[in-house]
Amino acid sequence: MNSWVEKQTNDKIHNLIDSNLLDEDTRAVLINALYFKANWSSPFLLTESGNMSFYKTATNIAQVNALQHFEVYFNYYECPHLKAEFLELPFKGNEASMMIVLPKERDGLAALENQIENVFAPMHTLKPEYLNVFLPKFRIETSLNFKNILKKLGVKKIFGEGEADLSGIAGEKGDLIVDEVAQKTFIDVSEEGVEAAAATLILIRIPDSAIDGTPKNFIADHPFIFYIKVKDTIIFAGRYICFVETSLCICVFVFVCVEMKCLTVFLLSVYLALAENAAVQEFTKANNLFTPAVYKQISQTQKGNFLVSPLSAETVLAFLQSGCKDETAQELRTALHLPDDKETVESAIKSLLPKLKGSDLYTLHTANKMYVKKDFPIKEEFKKAAAQVYYADTDTIDFTQNVPAANIINTWVEKHTNDKIHNLIDSNSLDEDTRAILINALYFKANWSSPFPLFASGNISFYKTATDIVQVDGLRQYEVYFNYYECPHLKAEFLELPFKGNEASMMIVLPKERDGLAALENQIENVFAPMHTLKTEYLNVVLPKFKIETLINFKKILKNLGVNKIFDEKKADLSGVAGEKGDLIVNEVAQKTFIDVSEDGVEAAAATYVHVAVPISAKLGTPKIFNADHPFIFYIKVKDTIIFAGRVTDPKH
CATH class of the missing domain: 2.30.39.10 (Alpha-1-antitrypsin, domain 1)
Incomplete structure (x- = not known):
């Protein structure tokens, strides 16, 4: 009997029945387990x-x-x-x-x-x-004698030998009586x-x-x-009342989490004769303008899913502009929508980067690195800016040993992206002309504020086009409250999925029409505009799980945005880095990104997370349905700074 009780109570109630209570007169034991x-x-x-x-x-x-x-x-x-x-x-x-x-x-x-x-x-x-x-x-375990309780409540006949009538069970009146009624309880909070x-x-x-x-x-x-x-x-x-000794009940939680890493790299090569808080607000504004500009360029050339980190690109490009002079620097600042002078840019970066750190609720890690050819004379002012403004470590390296050099750099990248970005540097891109590499690595991981339950997962139909349908793994939440906005002008729905702590969130921008992504991307500036009129809405949410890895050639993007001089051997002025005008040019600008949106993630995260309560309206009627069953745009913000943006056209790809 005790084994049955233990099984039915998940091994929490033990020794309910004392063997001394059972003897030859015992006829039946009735048990309820809850x-x-x-x-x-x-x-x-x-x-x-x-x-x-x-x-x-x-x-x-x-x-x-x-x-x-x-x-x-x-x-x-x-x-x-x-x-x-x-x-x-x-x-x-x-x-x-x-x-x-x-x-x-x-x-x-x-x-x-x-x-x-x-x-x-x-x-x-x-x-x-x-x-x-x-x-x-608190944790409480209680044994109760219900016989005494029942007697005080007026239940006496079932215990009385001459009065008990349990003839509905067996025999006649008086043949059976109730001897004991006991309860054992357990609770762990x-x-x-x-x-x-x-x-x-x-x-x-x-x-x-x-x-x-x-x-x-x-x-x-x-x-x-x-x-x-x-x-x-x-x-x-x-x-x-008080029970000082407590025990933690171990429960397995399945949280949906989002994990992403990003990295941007510059290869500066010689070519023959080669080559405070208001400021932060300006940088945030610049980020919100740079993002749609970059997105538009990528969407026009990249087919299918992609992910870009405007923050990572902007950070390392700002790093570069600190070593550029005159028109070369101005071209970069204009394309990045940064302030017109280097000092304001550096003030903004110096204030912003320490804020992009973690706490107990989410992880946001950013790191800058500069690798310089051995014996190559980098100017002290640029070294100082690297260390004091961009918090960048500087190491010397022998680029002529291209395979070991690439391994060293790629190992640093893997370390700072939690082993998610691999082989960023191709050893064939390093040679005796390479003078420096500037790198920004960005890693982000967070748990949803409202997790997607594992039991609600399963396949969903995803419309790559109005007629091309695939089955993909889905995430579902029913009857929940999220910030939401339906924009008639853009013919799109905005859904904000907050991460724990309410400083970071993921926005899903879903065209109303299944083939409406192209039309939406033609108005991409409005998609990334400062927050639309979001309000808390009662929803059923269906999303695909997705994973994206993207390699982006930023050199072409920058040229399309008007940045040409840093790539031109006659016009590039990187004399703030080393040498004179024309001694250095930028040879490559590349970014590699990764994102994984799935149920993984009970892992503790580190990041600054302040809880901002959002007013929520009363539950009324039937919830709206937000069903991301066709291509959509998404972006991730931390403290009003967009750190990732991308689109999903095929979650299975």
């Missing part, structure tokens, strides 16, 4: 956990492990009659939730329990509230969610109201009541 496990709709972040003070009484204080949520929306009600606060914590799926009932006074639990009927009454007037939440992690011995796996999500002023603080730092409901049925109820 097991519940669910993940929070909005998980408590491990990075925000820590200790908190818990007041067992007004004077008896213990330090316990804490769960914390900042600037979030949950259903909440403050009941003046009960002198208590009600907080509803939803589980994923909208059918189950956990209610925390917290006395307003630290020693108010007894008074609250004296009105327990009102605590469990049909739902109080809960409404979405903007909150900071502090709860203890942690960052991931709740696991309890007895319960149905259900999930929840609720709409949020608009941000209004400072969030309320919900700090459960003293005894409280809790209960868990499924479809308005309370399946667990209890109270928490």
Whole structure:
């Protein structure tokens, strides 16, 4: 019997039946086993956990492990009659939730329990509230003698030898009595969610109201009541006074994550006689103008899927312009939409790059590198700018040993792109004329704020054209809230998928027509314009999983954007790098990119992540359907800076 119980409760309830209770007089044992496990709709972040003070009484204080949520929306009600606060914590799926009932006074639990009927009454007037939440992690195991409880509730005859009538089971009246009624329970509340011995796996999500002023603080730092409901049925109820020793229930989470890396490289070759915060805002503005210009050039020549990192290209091109003079420098700055003077550009870069770092919520890593031919005299001013402005390390290398040199450079690239960009440098491109290589590597990884569940994955139909249909792996979310905008002018839908922390997001721009990508790309400047009128919308979302690797020849793009002098042996002026005008030219500008959008990613990330709560409207009617089943544009922004942009025409390719 105990083995059956353990199996049915996922090994959480042990030794329910004491062998001493069973003897020759035992005729039957009836058992109900109930097991519940669910993940929070909005998980408590491990990075925000820590200790908190818990007041067992007004004077008896213990330090316990804490769960914390900042600037979030949950259903909440403050009941003046009960002198208590009600907080509803939803589980994923909208059918189950956990209610925390917290006395307003630290020693108010007894008074609250004296009105327990009102605590469990049909739902109080809960409404979405903007909150900071502090709860203890807790684990409770309880053995209850239900025989005594039932007797106090007036159930006595089933225990009385002369009165019990269980003749519906066997025999006649008086042949059977109930000897014991016992219950054993278990619950574990942690960052991931709740696991309890007895319960149905259900999930929840609720709409949020608009941000209004400072969030309320919900700090459960003293005894409280809790209960868990499924479809308005309370399946667990209890109270928490204090249990200092806690155990973390290990749950496997499947998050959709997006992972991408990018790298840009310059080969500077000799050819015979060869070759603060306002500034950051200007650079961000330049980035938003440079992106559509580059996208348009690539879309006209590149067939199928592609990915480009305007930020990576702009960073290394800005690095280069610090070594250019006069018209050569001005051409670059004009094409990049950068300020007209080198000092302003360098001020912007110097301020921006340290901000492109990671925290606990997402990874954004950028690195610059300069490889210089041995004994080649780089000017001190350029070396200084490389180190102090672009945070670039400088190493000397023997380019005449082209294979070892390429291996050294490619190893650095692999290290700084988490081993996702390989063989950027072809050894055949290095020779005795190569003088320097400037490289920017950019790596980004983040988890969705609202993960795509693995169980909702599966094949979807993707329309490469109106008539060419392929089956691809899909991602789905139903009845969710995301920022959304339908643009009648562009005949397109915009869907913003936020990453954890709300500083980074991915925008999907989907033509309304299945063959509408070309028309949309003809207005690409408007696609990348500062944010359209996005508003929170109730949606069903269907997207393809996709992976893209792209090699881009930036030399052609730059020429089409009016950058010619740096490639011309007679006009190039890179005298800020070394030598005189005409001594150096740029031989190659190339970028290699990678992106993988899939369910992978419980991996902890590092990056600066500030949570910005977005007002969410009430759930009304049927959700809109956002079905990315045909070619679309996407881009990724961090703090209003576009770091990646691309298009998907065939997710299988």
